[in-house]
Each structure stands twice: as structure tokens, then as C-alpha cells.
Amino acid sequence: MRKILIVDDDQKTRVLLKTYLEKNQYEVVLSHNGESFLAELQTHVDQLSLVILDVMLPDTDGFALCKQVRQRSNVPIIMLTASSDETDRIVGLELGADDYIAKPYSPRELLARIKAILRRTAVETPAIRYYRFVGFTLDLKERKVTDSAGTPLALTGLDFQLLKYFVEHAGVILDRSVLCEETRGRDSGPLDRSLDVQISRLRVRLNDDGKQPALIKTVRGAGYVFSAEVNVSHA
Incomplete structure (x- = not known):
């Protein structure tokens, strides 16, 4: 955005x-x-x-x-x-x-x-390469995420795509249909819980407490929001 x-x-x-x-x-x-x-x-x-x-x-x-x-x-x-x-x-x-x-x-x-x-x-405008938040770095060119020690996180391709969309829209409430469309190319049905499972897994990878998450927060009745401050750089 x-x-x-x-x-x-x-x-x-x-x-x-x-x-x-x-x-x-x-x-x-x-x-x-x-x-x-x-x-x-x-x-x-x-x-x-x-x-x-x-x-x-x-x-x-x-x-x-x-x-x-x-x-x-x-x-x-x-x-x-x-x-x-x-x-x-x-x-x-x-x-x-x-x-x-x-x-x-x-x-x-x-x-x-x-x-x-x-x-x-x-x-x-030079393309953004890095998104940095609370010690993590998302590298668009290498398609990887590293922690504060430089250790890569074990993310699937879908996990990376979901996190990428979150950091690109930090602070914006994103509904489920948008997230499913961006990561899977399709909308989600009312009983489709695959997105919730994926977000739960992503929270684990980011050490984000599932009961009281600080990074990926659930907005009841609206969707999810990535609440961390995100800084970007081109190199």
C-alpha cells in the first residue's frame, strides 16, 4: 500500500x-x-x-x-x-x-x-528488498526470513507469501477472503480453516504467543492485522 x-x-x-x-x-x-x-x-x-x-x-x-x-x-x-x-x-x-x-x-x-x-x-523508485520487524528480516530477493541472529526460519512457500503480504500491509486489517486470495489464489469458504492453521503455524515460527499474539492479531469479525512496526530498505 x-x-x-x-x-x-x-x-x-x-x-x-x-x-x-x-x-x-x-x-x-x-x-x-x-x-x-x-x-x-x-x-x-x-x-x-x-x-x-x-x-x-x-x-x-x-x-x-x-x-x-x-x-x-x-x-x-x-x-x-x-x-x-x-x-x-x-x-x-x-x-x-x-x-x-x-x-x-x-x-x-x-x-x-x-x-x-x-x-x-x-x-x-528502487524496489524494496528488506522488511525488518522486531529483530526479523524478510528478504524478498532471497525469499527467506531470518531472526536477529541471522538464522533462517523454516517457512513453506505459502508461509513466506502470507508473511510477505502481512508486512506489506502492516497496520491494516485484512479479511480472510483477501488473505486467501493473495496466498492461494482463491476465496475461502465458511468452513475452510486452512488459513487459521497457516497463521497459527506462522505465529509459532515467529515466537508469537498463540494465546496473546503481539505480531499477528485476530480482529474478531474482521480478520487479522500485522501490528508490528515494519521498516523497509532497498539494500
């Missing part, structure tokens, strides 16, 4: 964007000023697909933040402004922004811009 970091000092705008983008299958991280934005950037910089910067903020401005983002990452940037002055647009683009939208704008327009930018930059 693509992760987008948004900074805007208007709470109504933040909530509206988060709701709309999440409905369109994006993960959204919000911040309300420059200080909170930089803290979130530090936490999520390697996982971000896009950044959206409001130009006018209470403690700084979007131009200063754009400059700081570019010092740390090549993640695509969209800037939002209430000003119709072309100078603002030129300054933002010169600082490294990829696009500029004037307020007021519709969420549909912003979504279209996001999709266009991500299509253009997709070939430039």
Missing part, C-alpha cells in the same frame, strides 16, 4: 484528505505543522511514496520543508497553496517539488495528480 505524508494546518482539510485517500487504497500519515511533519518524515522517510506540503503553516512554510525533504529523499512532492501568485509555484518547483495545486481544489483533482506523479516516478 502506498504511503503518503500530508502536512496541513487546517484540521478539516486533513481529515477530508485522509478519508478520501484511504478509500482509494492509500495509507495516510498526517501532521499539522512543520515540527510534527519533520518528526513523521524521520519515522517514515524510507516508506513514503509521496509527500503533500501546504505552503502556509503556523511555524514555518512549505518551501522550507520542501528543501529539507529534498536533502533526505527523492520522494515525489506536491505543494498546496491558497496563493494565485505564479512566483510561489516557480519557487516550489525550483526547490524540488514535482507538482503544485492551488486552493480551492477537489479531492478528485488531487487524486488524479497523485496517480500521475506515481506513474511517472514508478520506474525511478
Whole structure:
């Protein structure tokens, strides 16, 4: 799932964007000023697909933040402004922004811009190789998972595929039908317990307490969620 970091000092705008983008299958991280934005950037910089910067903020401005983002990452940037002055647009683009939208704008327009930018930059984004969580490392290239000592876990191909899907969607509640479709290519019937057996086995491999699991949690009536913090890297 693509992760987008948004900074805007208007709470109504933040909530509206988060709701709309999440409905369109994006993960959204919000911040309300420059200080909170930089803290979130530090936490999520390697996982971000896009950044959206409001130009006018209470403690700084979007131009200063754009400059700081570019010092740390090549993640695509969209800037939002209430000003119709072309100078603002030129300054933002010169600082490294990829696009500029004037307020007021519709969420549909912003979504279209996001999709266009991500299509253009997709070939430039290096593929993720490693997912790291609570001492474990999942290596997509070698298709293996190792513990903190570097010892490979004994996982079947289906186990690896299931764990891969969990870490790629960490924090998202996944229902049974989605998990079965992604790992087996088919939906599960109401009496099909194979997914539960597989998840139980995966918990054992990860030393995740079956009675009170901390990594793969059951959400009653909804499915499962991978609750560990996951960090990614390209090499």
C-alpha cells in the first residue's frame, strides 16, 4: 500500500484528505505543522511514496520543508497553496517539488495528480528488498526470513507469501477472503480453516504467543492485522 505524508494546518482539510485517500487504497500519515511533519518524515522517510506540503503553516512554510525533504529523499512532492501568485509555484518547483495545486481544489483533482506523479516516478523508485520487524528480516530477493541472529526460519512457500503480504500491509486489517486470495489464489469458504492453521503455524515460527499474539492479531469479525512496526530498505 502506498504511503503518503500530508502536512496541513487546517484540521478539516486533513481529515477530508485522509478519508478520501484511504478509500482509494492509500495509507495516510498526517501532521499539522512543520515540527510534527519533520518528526513523521524521520519515522517514515524510507516508506513514503509521496509527500503533500501546504505552503502556509503556523511555524514555518512549505518551501522550507520542501528543501529539507529534498536533502533526505527523492520522494515525489506536491505543494498546496491558497496563493494565485505564479512566483510561489516557480519557487516550489525550483526547490524540488514535482507538482503544485492551488486552493480551492477537489479531492478528485488531487487524486488524479497523485496517480500521475506515481506513474511517472514508478520506474525511478528502487524496489524494496528488506522488511525488518522486531529483530526479523524478510528478504524478498532471497525469499527467506531470518531472526536477529541471522538464522533462517523454516517457512513453506505459502508461509513466506502470507508473511510477505502481512508486512506489506502492516497496520491494516485484512479479511480472510483477501488473505486467501493473495496466498492461494482463491476465496475461502465458511468452513475452510486452512488459513487459521497457516497463521497459527506462522505465529509459532515467529515466537508469537498463540494465546496473546503481539505480531499477528485476530480482529474478531474482521480478520487479522500485522501490528508490528515494519521498516523497509532497498539494500
